Amino acid sequence: MKKLFYLLPMSVIFLLTQCMPAKRLHQAETNAETIRLWYEEGWNKGNNEALIPRVFHPDWSDGNPLQPESNQGIGGMYELVKFYKQAFPDAHFTITHLFADDTHAAIRYEVEATHMGDAFGVPATGKKFTSTGQVIYEMRDGKIYRSWQELDLMGIMNQLKD
Numbered sequence: 001m002k003k004l005f006y007l008l009p010m011s012v013i014f015l016l017t018q019c020m021p022a023k024r025l026h027q028a029e030t031n032a033e034t035i036r037l038w039y040e041e042g043w044n045k046g047n048n049e050a051l052i053p054r055v056f057h058p059d060w061s062d063g064n065p066l067q068p069e070s071n072q073g074i075g076g077m078y079e080l081v082k083f084y085k086q087a088f089p090d091a092h093f094t095i096t097h098l099f100a101d102d103t104h105a106a107i108r109y110e111v112e113a114t115h116m117g118d119a120f121g122v123p124a125t126g127k128k129f130t131s132t133g134q135v136i137y138e139m140r141d142g143k144i145y146r147s148w149q150e151l152d153l154m155g156i157m158n159q160l161k162d
Contacts, residue, residue, distance in 0.1 A: 024102040031139045032100035035107060038144070039093045048081040056144050063148035087119035096132075105137045115160055120153060122160055129159035 038055045042048040052074060062071035062080070071080045084091065091113035099106045110132050115125045133151035137144050 027102035027139075027142070028100045030142045031102070031105045031137075032098055034139070034142055034144065035098060035100070035105045035137060036095065039095055039107075039109065043091060043093050048085070049078065052077050052081070054143075057140050060144055061146050063146055083119070087115065087117040087124075088113035089116055090114050100139075103139055105139055106134065107137075108132065108134045120157070122157070125160045127160050129156050131156050131159075 034055055038048075038051060042051045042055065056074060056077050058074055060073060060077055062076065064071070071077065091111055094110045095107050096110055097106075097108040110130065112128065112130050114128050115122070117124050131152045132155075133149060135147055135149045138146040
């Protein structure tokens, strides 16, 4: 009986310590799948608007220093998608790197697109371009809560020149 008295608490502690890493791993996998879904089904297959409520947290915010406070919440994401779809309607993303843990995800991507609408202060040129970028995501409840993007805007501008 004395052995059982000691064995039971030890078993509980062991189980609790083993469940936490499994839960964190599962959340990391969920976060990675959310990001993959956003690019493959959202951008590449044109289902962004349908996916926004599923992929983005209602309190999402964009950490883009070029547009502080302009893209906030679900409404801000709808506006951002509308802008990019008008400017680059055929954009196709290839995720080259994807890392995720239980609270964050990060990607590096390659993108090909045609400049069909005004963007970044440049009127539509009809020119194709390729570029790369990275995005860091803060995740909450398996959804994108905050994002920070860096893209090769100078490289894009050089490709759009006359």
